Amino acid sequence: MTQTGRPRGFDTDEALDRAMEVFWRHGYEGASLTELTGAMGINKPSLYAAFGNKEGLFRKVVARYADVEMAYARDALDQPTARDVAAALLRDNVVALTRPDRPAGCLSIQGATACGTDNAAIADFLAASRLTGESALAARFARAVEEGDLPPEVDPTALARFLSVVTEGHAVHAAAGVRRDQLHQSAEIALLAFTAAAYPAR
Amino acid sequence: MTQTGRPRGFDTDEALDRAMEVFWRHGYEGASLTELTGAMGINKPSLYAAFGNKEGLFRKVVARYADVEMAYARDALDQPTARDVAAALLRDNVVALTRPDRPAGCLSIQGATACGTDNAAIADFLAASRLTGESALAARFARAVEEGDLPPEVDPTALARFLSVVTEGHAVHAAAGVRRDQLHQSAEIALLAFTAAAYPAR
DNA sequence: ACATTTCTGTACCGCTCGGTATGGAAGGAA
DNA sequence: TTCCTTCCATACCGAGCGGTACAGAAATGT
Numbered sequence: 001m002t003q004t005g006r007p008r009g010f011d012t013d014e015a016l017d018r019a020m021e022v023f024w025r026h027g028y029e030g031a032s033l034t035e036l037t038g039a040m041g042i043n044k045p046s047l048y049a050a051f052g053n054k055e056g057l058f059r060k061v062v063a064r065y066a067d068v069e070m071a072y073a074r075d076a077l078d079q080p081t082a083r084d085v086a087a088a089l090l091r092d093n094v095v096a097l098t099r100p101d102r103p104a105g106c107l108s109i110q111g112a113t114a115c116g117t118d119n120a121a122i123a124d125f126l127a128a129s130r131l132t133g134e135s136a137l138a139a140r141f142a143r144a145v146e147e148g149d150l151p152p153e154v155d156p157t158a159l160a161r162f163l164s165v166v167t168e169g170h171a172v173h174a175a176a177g178v179r180r181d182q183l184h185q186s187a188e189i190a191l192l193a194f195t196a197a198a199y200p201a202r
Numbered sequence: 203m204t205q206t207g208r209p210r211g212f213d214t215d216e217a218l219d220r221a222m223e224v225f226w227r228h229g230y231e232g233a234s235l236t237e238l239t240g241a242m243g244i245n246k247p248s249l250y251a252a253f254g255n256k257e258g259l260f261r262k263v264v265a266r267y268a269d270v271e272m273a274y275a276r277d278a279l280d281q282p283t284a285r286d287v288a289a290a291l292l293r294d295n296v297v298a299l300t301r302p303d304r305p306a307g308c309l310s311i312q313g314a315t316a317c318g319t320d321n322a323a324i325a326d327f328l329a330a331s332r333l334t335g336e337s338a339l340a341a342r343f344a345r346a347v348e349e350g351d352l353p354p355e356v357d358p359t360a361l362a363r364f365l366s367v368v369t370e371g372h373a374v375h376a377a378a379g380v381r382r383d384q385l386h387q388s389a390e391i392a393l394l395a396f397t398a399a400a401y402p403a404r
Numbered sequence: 405a406c407a408t409t410t411c412t413g414t415a416c417c418g419c420t421c422g423g424t425a426t427g428g429a430a431g432g433a434a
Numbered sequence: 435t436t437c438c439t440t441c442c443a444t445a446c447c448g449a450g451c452g453g454t455a456c457a458g459a460a461a462t463g464t
Contacts, residue, residue, distance in 0.1 A: 005440030006430045029231060030321075033422060043443060044423075054422065109374060119232075127378035161375075161384060162391040169371030172311060173363075176329035182363060189364040193395015207410030208460045235452060245413060246453075256452065 012050065013064070015040040020061045020069075024103040028058055028111045028122050058111070058122065062129065065107045072096055073133060082144035086163055086194045089137070090187040093167050097174035098183065105175030109168060134164040141198075154198055162197070166190040214252065215266070217242040222263045226305040230260055230313050230324050260313070260324065264331065267309045274298055275335060284346035288365055288396045291339070292389040295369050299376035300385065307377030311370060336366040343400075356400055364399070368392040 018039040022031045033054065037044055051057040072092035079085045097105055112126040141156030150156070170183050220241040224233045235256065239246055253259040274294035281287045299307055314328040343358035352358070372385050 004432055005438075006432085006442085008441070009430095032420080034420085045425095045444095046442065048423070049441075131378065155387070158384075158387040158391065161380075162388045165371035165375055165385075165388050165392075166367060167371070168374040169367035169369070172370040172374065173367055176333065178363075182360075183367075185357070185360040186364045186367050189360065189395055189399045190367075190392075192398045193391055196394045196398045197391045206408075206462050208412085208462085210411070211460095234450080236450085247414095247455095248412065250453070251411070 008046075008050070010040070010042055010046070015042060015050070016057075016061055016064050019057060020065055020107065021103060023058060023061055023111050024065075024105075024107045025110070029119060055122065059125070062107065062111070062126070066129070069096065069102075069107070070133075077136065077140045082141055082150050082159075082198060083191075083195060085137075085140055085144075086159075086198075087191055089163060090166065090191055090194075091184070094170060094174075094180060094183040094187050097171055098180035104177065106168075106171035109171045110175060130164070130168070134160050137163060150198055151200070154200070159194065159198055163190070163194065210248075210252070212242070212244055212248070217244060217252070218259075218263055218266050221259060222267055222309065223305060225260060225263055225313050226267075226307075226309045227312070231321060257324065261327070264309065264313075264328070268331070271298065271304075271309070272335075279338065279342045284343055284352050284361075284400060285393075285397060287339075287342055287346075288361075288400075289393055291365060292368065292393055292396075293386070296372055296376075296382060296385040296389050299373055300382035306379065308370075308373035311373045312377060332366070332370070336362050339365060352400055353402070356402070361396065361400055365392070365396065 018041070019031075019036055022036050022039050025031075026035070033044055033047070036054075036057070037047055040047065042050075047057065051060060072095075073089060076085050076088040076092060079088050096102075103110070108126050108130055112123045138157045138160035141150060141154075141159050144150040145152055145154065145156060166187070170186065173183060173186075220243070221233075221238055224238050224241050227233075228237070235246055235249070238256075238259070239249055242249065244252075249259065253262060274297075275291060278287050278290040278294060281290050298304075305312070310328045310332055314325045340359045340362035343352060343356075343361050346352040347354055347356065347358060368389070372388065375385060375388075
């Protein structure tokens with residue numbers, strides 16, 4: 001049976017993209033329903049019918065963000081060597097954080113900032129999703145150890161944590177307005193560090 | 203002439219310390235006047251008489267934070283060599299971010315998160331103060347180049363930026379609940395990277 | 405003792421927040 | 435055309451926000 005009744009007057013994914021930009025710029029609490037509905041071009045009842053409530057909307061936005069805006073992180077894992085993985089991750093991350101057609105920084109970090117007691121669940125959710133990415137990276141480096149790409153004495157978890165830390169630091173810096181080329185300098189130093197830590201024999 | 207009239211019933215610095223903890227935990231917007239006055243043990247009119255308004259209170263809190271909680275960063279600059287500066291900064295920073303008697307993370311980053319349009323001035327203020335610390339670090343490394351401690355081909359600004367990035371990444375990680383020893387692992391890798399970048403000849 | 409100055413407590417202000425009730429408009433199915 | 439389901443628009447809700455008016459309490463100077 002096909003859909004009966006009046007069809008929805010807006011595209012869901014497009015509305016999510018508009019909402020993403022608002023959350024990205026102002027954080028979870030900083031984004032008001034008035035600003036969200038204004039950017040999405042819909043009214044509050046439509047928002048609540050389509051996405052449940054503000055938290056439901058935000059979670060769907062984050063899911064879409066992970067799908068679309070963080071594809072580079074998944075792609076980086078496909079590089080053949082651990083060093084190539086680190087290089088691709090660091091470089092593409094800097095590019096993603098400083099796209100001129102996007103707010104500076106990272107939704108996961110900008111959005112988590114405003115957390116007033118009750119909204120601690122939001123901050124926990126974002127922190128957990130970030131650590132999930134770190135785990136995937138650690139698993140990739142563990143595989144590199146098994147494959148003989150990395151020497152057996154290195155700690156894949158520590159390497160992944162270091163890269164994750166640098167990534168988050170770049171997000172904070174980017175949000176403060178630091179330019180792309182300046183972040184690339186920092187990423188190159190981090191890559192140097194990664195190489196020194198991952199291939200101590202050299 | 204001595205102070206006339208009824209004397210203030212609370213200690214200013216002690217009240218600032220209480221307020222600091224609230225801002226540190228919830229950010230600027232996330233900290234409500236109700237929670238602030240409750241933690242400080244005073245009423246709203248007393249707060250406004252003593253500190254002007256919420257923003258004035260926050261700025262005084264940040265000043266005290268820089269004085270007291272970030273003394274380690276200034277002390278690190280006194281180390282004799284650039285590598286010792288980096289080592290002290292990275293290690294003491296991890297310790298400061300994970301003190302059991304303090305909220306996890308860093309006031310400057312936790313506090314800047316909630317920035318709803320009008321309060322963008324707060325976020326800018328915090329970002330600028332962070333970049334000021336980075337400049338001091340760059341100046342210290344420039345001195346190291348002049349002294350022959352660092353080779354002339356290294357870029358002091360890039361080194362300082364890298365350390366600042368790692369520091370901020372650790373703050374984000376610490377706020378997510380990552381343990382002190384795990385951050386120390388990451389700091390050691392960062393120190394390795396710093397050494398590789400700062401002394402390329404070795 | 406009195407006047408003066410300052411701080412404190414209560415109660416309140418306008419405003420915006422996230423969230424919702426309700427009536428009508430719009431489109432598909434018969 | 436009629437019915438029925440779904441969506442859209444206005445207007446509103448209670449609660450909490452940052453900030454303040456005002457009166458009473460406490461301490462000093464004379």
